[in-house]
Amino acid sequence: MSINRRNFLFAAAATPALAAVPVPVLASSPTTKPFQGTYRFTVGDATVTALLDGYLDAAPQMITGFEEATVSAVLDNAQQKLHPGGVRIPVNAFLVELNGQRILIDAGTSSFLGDTLGDLNNALAAINVSPETIDMVALTHIHPDHSGGLIDANGQAVFANAQISVGQTEFDFWHDDAIMAGVPESARGFFQIARNTVAPYADRMMLHSGEHEVLSGLTSLPLPGHTPGHAGYLLQSGSEQLLFWGDLVHMTALQFDNPNLTIAFDTDAKLTVKTRLGMFDRAVADNLLVTGSHLDFPGLGKVRKAGDGYAYQPAPWQYGA
Ligand SMILES: [Zn+2]
Numbered sequence: 001m002s003i004n005r006r007n008f009l010f011a012a013a014a015t016p017a018l019a020a021v022p023v024p025v026l027a028s029s030p031t032t033k034p035f036q037g038t039y040r041f042t043v044g045d046a047t048v049t050a051l052l053d054g055y056l057d058a059a060p061q062m063i064t065g066f067e068e069a070t071v072s073a074v075l076d077n078a079q080q081k082l083h084p085g086g087v088r089i090p091v092n093a094f095l096v097e098l099n100g101q102r103i104l105i106d107a108g109t110s111s112f113l114g115d116t117l118g119d120l121n122n123a124l125a126a127i128n129v130s131p132e133t134i135d136m137v138a139l140t141h142i143h144p145d146h147s148g149g150l151i152d153a154n155g156q157a158v159f160a161n162a163q164i165s166v167g168q169t170e171f172d173f174w175h176d177d178a179i180m181a182g183v184p185e186s187a188r189g190f191f192q193i194a195r196n197t198v199a200p201y202a203d204r205m206m207l208h209s210g211e212h213e214v215l216s217g218l219t220s221l222p223l224p225g226h227t228p229g230h231a232g233y234l235l236q237s238g239s240e241q242l243l244f245w246g247d248l249v250h251m252t253a254l255q256f257d258n259p260n261l262t263i264a265f266d267t268d269a270k271l272t273v274k275t276r277l278g279m280f281d282r283a284v285a286d287n288l289l290v291t292g293s294h295l296d297f298p299g300l301g302k303v304r305k306a307g308d309g310y311a312y313q314p315a316p317w318q319y320g321a
Contacts, residue, residue, distance in 0.1 A: 038123050039298035041318040043289070044237025046098040046217065049127055050291065050298035053093055053108035053149070054117030057085030058250065062264040071254065078253035087251050090297045091145045093120050094244060095129060096235060098217050102129065103136045104162070105233060105244045106293055108149035112193065120149050121158075134159045136206075138214060139166040140246025140293065141227040142174050143190065143265070147197040157200035164198060165214045167222065168207040170229025171198070223248055223279060225272030226265070232279075242300075243283070243290045248276055249312075252296040256280075256303070256310040280310050289315065 037052030060066045063086075072082045080088070094105040108120030124131065137159055139147055152158055173179060174194035183191070198205065208220045214233070221232040223245060232245040249255045250263055259276050266272040283290055283303040291299045301314040 036119055036122055036126060037297055038127055039300075040127070041300065043235055043242045044240040046096055046235060046237040048097075048235070048242065049095040050300065051093045051095060051108075051120055051123040052297050053091040053120045053123070053145070055088055055090050056113060056117060056145070057083050057088050058263060059086040063087065063251075064262045064264075064269065074257060075253050080253050087254070089250055089252075089294045090299070091117055092291075092293050092295070092297055092299050093123075093146075093149075094291065095124070095127070096218070098215075098235070098237065101135045101215065102133055103138055103215070103218065104134050104159070105138050106140055106146040106246070107137050107158070107197075109145045110148040110151065110158075111153065112144040112148035117145070118149070131158050131162075132160050134162045136163045136165055136215065138218065138220075138233050138244075139164060139170075140223075140232065140244065141170050141230040142166060142194040142198065143227065143247075144193045144197070146246070146293065147194065150197045151200060155196060155200070159201075162201075163204045163206050164201045165206045165208060165220070166198070167220065167229035167231045168209045169222075169224070170227060170231070171205065171207050173228045223275050225268050225270075225275040227267050241286075241288060243288055245279060245290055245292045247293055248279055249292055250294045252294070252299075252312055256312045257306075258309060284310070 039050040041048055060068065063071070068082065071087065075081055075087070091109055093108050096103040096105060109117040111118050121131065137150065150158055150164070174191055180188060180191040206214060208214055208231070210222060212220045214220055217236050219234045219236070221234050221243070223230050223232050226247045230246055232243055232248070235242045235244070251261070255261050259280060260273050262269040262272050280303050282288065284305055287302065289300065289302060295301070295312070301312050304311045304313050
């Protein structure tokens with residue numbers, strides 16, 4: 001589907017807390033999808049599996065300074081194209097298996113944003129992982145493509161035994177009635193979705209601040225801008241590291257080359273760019289392996305300096321993990 005303000009609002013209006021009866025959003029159905037994807041690799045003693053939830057098209061009006069000719073040329077150079085709905089981006093989540101624990105980095109979209117998304121459970125099933133065996137869901141932020149999969153169509157918890165890790169600032173932002181009352185009507189739906197998706201986990205929320213070891217080997221890293229409490233998670237095992245940077249980048253082909261490009265869903269565009277540039281520089285300096293929620297699947301690679309901007313260097317396929 002194509003994502004724009006109107007259908008985000010529509011999705012919000014149809015979530016269980018606002019509707020008398022739970023309504024499947026945008027006529028999505030949990031049928032088997034043709035785009036299912038999993039990719040398993042190791043980071044030290046940890047095993048990580050990239051899980052493809054699906055894709056969405058970012059509508060041109062959502063992209064700041066969008067010029068069709070320029071964007072088309074850049075996409076063409078990256079062996080991509082501008083789709084009728086806009087710039088096609090994946091939604092990824094990640095399973096980390098570390099020290100006998102199963103941690104999900106973000107939870108996919110479920111049925112919140114249409115039938116090109118919501119495949120996370122199929123991906124988990126494909127690797128024989130049932131939702132009940134997940135010990136923790138570590139959220140980078142509380143947007144519907146990251147927290148939507150926390151609840152089923154009845155608004156109940158999907159991960160029966162998981163704690164939820166998320167930034168204190170992020171949690172507080174979406175639960176602040178004054179902030180919600182002050183935003184434009186079109187943005188209010190985000191707040192209701194955020195609240196609905198974490199509500200069933202109220203007694204098992206782990207709220208972190210700053211750089212905090214949420215469990216041994218996994219440390220939160222504040223990356224504010226896209227949302228106020230947006231955070232990455234740094235996995236460390238032995239001498240190896242991997243940073244899950246969430247939504248630091250939405251469009252792989254466009255935003256390394258032009259890191260000043262933002263989208264309408266960036267809460268604070270200026271801070272988004274500042275945080276992105278700082279993280280890019282750190283990733284270059286530390287030769288850091290990174291992955292993200294919207295990097296082209298499976299989204300594993302490194303950041304390089306390239307001219308005035310940056311470039312993304314995908315990691316080679318890892319065999320037999
Ligand atoms: Zn996202």
